[in-house]
Amino acid sequence: MNRLTDHLIIISFDCLSALDLPILKDLPHFQFILKNGAHVENVQTVYPSVTYACHTSIVTGNYPKRHGVINNTLLQPSRESPDWNWYRDEISGTTLYDEVKKAGMTTAALLWPVTAKANIDYNMPEIFANRPWQNQILVSLMNGTPSFQWELNQLFGHIRNRLNQPQLDDFVLESTVHTIKTRKPNLLMVHFTDLDTQRHKHGFSSDEAIAAIRRHDDRLGKILKSLEDGGIYENSTIVLLGDHSALDENKAIKPNVLLLQQNLITTSPNGRVKSWKAYCKSCDGSAYIYLKDSYDTASLTKVKQVLDSLINDSNSGIESYLTGAQAAEKGADGSCAFMLEAHRGYYFLEDIKGEYIQTITVDDVKADSKYTLATHGYSPEKENYGTILMAAGNGINPVTLPFCRLIDEGPTFARLLGVSLGETDGKVLKALLKI
Incomplete structure (x- = not known):
């Protein structure tokens, strides 16, 4: 050639x-x-x-x-x-x-x-x-x-x-x-x-x-x-x-806070993750949810119930979610249990403590690089x-x-x-x- x-x-x-x-x-x-x-x-x-x-x-x-x-x-x-x-x-x-x-x-x-x-x-x-x-x-x-x-x-x-x-x-x-x-x-x-x-x-x-x-x-x-x-x-x-x-955003979504409440995550005395059955991995404007054991149907059901409740809540910040198979159809990681897409104005963090949604200020951005005023990771669509x-x-x-x-x-x-x-x-x- x-x-x-x-x-x-x-x-x-x-x-x-x-x-x-x-x-x-x-x-x-x-x-x-x-x-x-x-x-x-x-x-x-x-x-x-x-x-x-x-x-x-x-x-x-x-x-x-x-x-x-x-x-x-x-x-x-x-x-x-x-x-x-x-x-x-x-x-x-x-x-x-x-x-x-x-x-x-x-x-x-x-x-x-x-x-x-x-x-x-x-x-x-x-x-x-x-x-x-x-x-x-x-x-x-x-x-x-x-x-x-x-x-x-x-x-x-x-x-x-x-x-x-x-x-x-x-x-x-x-x-x-x-x-x-x-x-x-x-x-x-x-x-x-x-x-x-x-x-x-x-x-x-x-x-x-x-x-x-x-x-x-x-x-x-x-x-x-x-x-x-x-x-x-x-x-x-x-x-x-x-x-x-x-895309501009000023609100961070923390699904791991909810997974902790559902006993799908446990923490050590220093506040870090000690063990987990389900975990939300941020991609900024989107996020994967993984299961520690892909055959853990009980945890899968729990996570799905949490996601369904969030989708029905107009203030949850979550626009949609995909199954692993649906995520793979769009070119993403099919080994995830679910893939979440944030609404405009929102993005995902992996924090396990605090409020489920945090409003981001300019001072937050100055203090810690995990906070941003615009980000990517969203769906190409x-x-x-x-x-x-x-x-x-x-x-x-x-x-x-x-x-x-x-x-x-x-x-x-x-x-x-x-x-x-x-x-x-x-x-x-x-x-x-x-x-």
Whole structure:
């Protein structure tokens, strides 16, 4: 299979929404891509629409139930801070970067989710120091390409302020520019999170979110210039995408409070989960309910009774629920007992104490990152909840398409580099390509 480009640069602007298009059209570098390339007006995300599930769907072309990354974090009820799906081993099947490397091309990734310990030539994975004794730089070095990361930290580490934004994305930007100029990879995947952070903290249309979009335009301009400075502009394709949108909310739902009352959860003296028969695992705008024993029909009946009472209560914050089989039909984790969808204005927390519904204030958000004023994770079927895709350069038809799915992106990117992801849930967007 012939490849359509020598260098594919995939830039993920986390939480970039289809609703952001009017702003993007007025920004010079986004405007340049829109005028000279292709644009998909509405990209349907996956369920649950959380970052790690979405980014894995992008590089596999499959729904979460198939690739296995069905949430950001692991099911660890007794842990105050659960671990995330950081590692490549969490993914079932092949990925875009696996196939590109198998074809003898070079690969690079900067803070791309679920790439820890991946077989990527130049890899700085997104992974956090999640234990008190861990050091962030050492954790990153151990799970990516040590010499490459050490070089980036020596050159640009002074820019970063731990994981705070916008400094983190400024560090990633300089690392991206440097990687393009010095490594010239055939595939480069970059993940920026400034916009997602601002929307969580301040709301979807906040001044802070708009400022982050403008910063992203500046970052895009510097990346485009680096392609010219590196001498690969004419042989490159650049892709800009979002993984999900977001919705404003100010009320948190805590189903585990009700499961505790039903004796489906027990706690230790320190207030943490000691044992459980049923547990609600948050995906922010949606949530899974798992049974410890999938054959425990008594607990299943109890949970269903609780959910039925909530569905009949207009103030419960729960819009609908699915069985595990119904969740699998929508691409989510079929091993759950139920999957809950929040009404607009609500999202889920895993707290087991306190009131069932908590109103979130600005002070709450400042005090604890689990509280937000806008979030994602909702069903892709929510109205005005699509994300966006733009591409320009080699192999790209300058067309506007009304719709595609997030799972169509991976097969399309693979085709650009002349490789295949095999049989996938998604399909190649042939109208987007000059084949």
